[in-house]
Amino acid sequence: MPLAAIGQICSTSSMTHNLAQCRSLIQKASTAGASALFLPEASDYIGSSATETVSLCQPIDKSPFVLGLQAEAASHRLPINVGIHEPASPPTKVKNTLIWIDATGAIVQRYQKLHLFDVEIRNGPILKESNSVEKGTRLEDPFPTALGKVGLLICFDLRFPEPGLALRHRGAQILTYPSAFTVPTGKAHWATLLRARAIETQSYVVAAAQVGFHNEEKTRRSYGHGMIVDPWGKVVAELGGEEDDRGRGLDAGEIAVAEIDLEGLEKVRREMPLLRRTDVYPEIL
Numbered sequence: 075m076p077l078a079a080i081g082q083i084c085s086t087s088s089m090t091h092n093l094a095q096c097r098s099l100i101q102k103a104s105t106a107g108a109s110a111l112f113l114p115e116a117s118d119y120i121g122s123s124a125t126e127t128v129s130l131c132q133p134i135d136k137s138p139f140v141l142g143l144q145a146e147a148a149s150h151r152l153p154i155n156v157g158i159h160e161p162a163s164p165p166t167k168v169k170n171t172l173i174w175i176d177a178t179g180a181i182v183q184r185y186q187k188l189h190l191f192d193v194e195i196r197n198g199p200i201l202k203e204s205n206s207v208e209k210g211t212r213l214e215d216p217f218p219t220a221l222g223k224v225g226l227l228i229c230f231d232l233r234f235p236e237p238g239l240a241l242r243h244r245g246a247q248i249l250t251y252p253s254a255f256t257v258p259t260g261k262a263h264w265a266t267l268l269r270a271r272a273i274e275t276q277s278y279v280v281a282a283a284q285v286g287f288h289n290e291e292k293t294r295r296s297y298g299h300g301m302i303v304d305p306w307g308k309v310v311a312e313l314g315g316e317e318d319d320r321g322r323g324l325d326a327g328e329i330a331v332a333e334i335d336l337e338g339l340e341k342v343r344r345e346m347p348l349l350r351r352t353d354v355y356p357e358i359l
């Protein structure tokens with residue numbers, strides 16, 4: 075059975091540093107014999123402010139980070155799914171984008187995050203992603219890979235069952251949620267949401283995660299705990315979320331792998347058909 079690999083990193087505002095972390099993960103995933111490597115949201119960089127996020131952004135065909143990953147994908151013959159930023163039409167904003175780089179190094183899929191993380195939680199995170207990010211306007215159809223048909227979603231999209239169900243409806247067998255979850259919301263919801271999306275769509279959920287503090291000022295910190303969940307809701311691969319005393323995610327630089335068993339997936343779908351009664355609740359279509 076083919077193996078999926080998730081890689082965990084702690085991105086900073088240095089693209090060079092982030093590319094170096096990803097290169098080492100690619101090496102590990104390749105040695106492990108993975109058929110694809112899934113990297114987190116915003117792997118190219120995480121800025122300390124909305125202004126920095128916008129100022130660091132480069133077009134995809136000029137980004138040393140993306141070009142570097144394309145070269146690595148081609149030399150290892152390893153497809154890579156990775157979250158990055160790209161310029162939006164108002165120059166004050168960026169797109170939060172997820173791309174699929176195939177084994178020749180070509181970018182063959184591109185999804186722009188639909189749901190933006192605008193929250194003001196008392197004693198918790200206050201983040202307004204929409205200050206610097208332009209939201210996407212479409213779901214991309216699932217596409218065939220060596221692992222199965224992949225449907226692309228990002229981080230906060232995880233909180234909405236509808237796009238996952240829509241992708242399942244369009245044939246997805248694997249849903250991705252590359253993330254940079256906050257620590258309080260991650261502790262409360264991350265694993266439960268990932269397992270719920272896997273169980274209700276009867277699909278694999280592959281969620282690579284950022285971990286640890288992203289800058290010296292310690293203003294942004296991510297939960298880690300990247301995982302792969304099977305269509306029965308079982309966590310089949312998991313990374314940690316612990317940090318060292320300098321706040322660096324200990325599992326930054328680690329990968330975890332899981333077999334993708336599409337026969338098992340078909341068995342789950344066959345044995346427990348989830349037939350919707352939308353005749354009774356037509357508002358959810």
Ligand SMILES: O=C(O)CNC(=O)[C@H](CS)NC(=O)CCC(=O)C(=O)O
Pocket residue numbers: 115116119120121127170190191201203229230233254255256259260
């Ligand atoms: O800022 C960047 O460059 C990368 N983007 C992110 O980190 C995004 C937007 S701030 N994070 C989330 O969506 C966390 C969701 C979350 O934590 C939850 O749903 O609880």
